[in-house]
Amino acid sequence: MNIQDFKKEVNRLKKEKDAFIIAHYYQRYEIQEVADFIGDSLELSRMAERIEQSTIVFCGVYFMAEIAKILAPHKKVLIPYRNAGCLLADMAEVRELRELKERMPQAKVVAYVNTYADIKAEADIICTSANAGEIIKKMDSDEIIFVPDKNLGSYHSQFVDKKILLWNGYCPVHERITLKAIERAKRGNEDALVIVHPECPPEVTRSADFVGSTSQLVRFVKESPAKKFVVGTEEGTLYKMREAAPDKEFILPDPIPRCDQMKMITPERLIKALKEEIYEVSVDEETAERARLAIERMLE
Ligand code: SF4
Known part of the structure; x- marks a missing residue:
């Protein structure tokens, strides 16, 4: 299925199923293309409560879908691939x-x-x-x-x-972003700023020009006068960075940081999830209640 047909089919199913699609920044680009909202964990948690549709399809890893269910217990929350876990x-x-x-x-x-x-x-x-x-x-x-x-x-x-x-x-994905890999990426790009996620090892965060969460990194590339960035986080983030700052250049370290768990959500699985209303996420009530209190304390 090409991207246009995929978009058309997702839009049709969203209406039919009264569904809202949330995607994390680390999702495949095709998934981010059809998402109603893209964000990091904090933005996603805030979003879950405000959705009007009866079904939330969560394109991310399982714990994120669990948060949506905890904060919106009366909604049907689906994750297109049940085993999309987080190694951390x-x-x-x-x-x-x-x-x-x-x-x-x-x-x-x-x-x-x-x-x-x-x-x-x-x-x-x-x-x-x-x-x-x-x-x-x-x-x-x-x-x-x-x-x-x-x-x-x-x-x-x-x-x-x-x-x-x-x-x-x-996080094994960020742990593999080594200082050597950052230095290799800088070679020939000495004018680039190094921006990294705080899940990277200490020697990497210590030597970076800016350390921030995914949403803070996206905001930084938009607002910074710099034109080039070595980006020390999961490669999916470049989708939003390119949208936020289309005239800027982004360089990933080698090996490219890629979260295979996040990429388990494919266009085919998203379509199937919408059609068959799978896989429904559930959290037992007592655990959900205690977890909700801890999340709400953060949101306050
Ligand atoms: S990049 Fe993947 S493994 Fe690492 S914290 Fe995020 S979801 Fe978990």
Whole structure:
């Protein structure tokens, strides 16, 4: 199916099924083309509550679809591929987190949004890469358990005077963006600014010109007077960057950072999901209620 036919068919099915399509920035370009809304985890969480349609089709990884279901429990939430997981979210384990909380009863738990609902339910508050620093700073505790991304936690811990216990998790896609790969990308592009996501390793964030969440990176390329950027994050982000700053040049490090989990959502699977109303996301009520409280604390 060519892209025009794909768009036509998605639009027809959206009307027929009263559906709204949300896509994360790391989705395939074809999926971003047909999405009603594209954003990062914070923007997506804010969006879920405001949708009027009865069905939300979430083109992202499973924990994101879970957030939509938690925040909009009366809607039907679909994910076109049930096994689109997040390797970072998989690194947090609820029993170990409970044990840690028992060992550190005075500590508050800040959970990155890239976690499943059971981990969110154990957290005092949720954060995203866009607001993690602000949230850690504002917590009324000097001891924090930060779960699960050690790179994001370590990046923000340098700006606060708090004891932060970092969970030993990381995003394999951003972890593979090495300083050497960034330096190779800079070769011959010395006038380019290096902009990276805080899930990258510490030596990469330390040497970058700008560190920010996906939405902050997109905003930065739009507003910056620079014309060229070495981009240290998932390659799907370039779709929005090119739209926001069409006259600018973007260079990805080699190997290209690509999240295979995000790319499990294909045009064929999106069409099938709309037609057959699969796969429906569910979260048990008690877990959803506790996770909702932690998410709402963040949104406040
Ligand atoms: S890029 Fe990393 S953190 Fe994001 S969904 Fe993929 S594995 Fe998870």
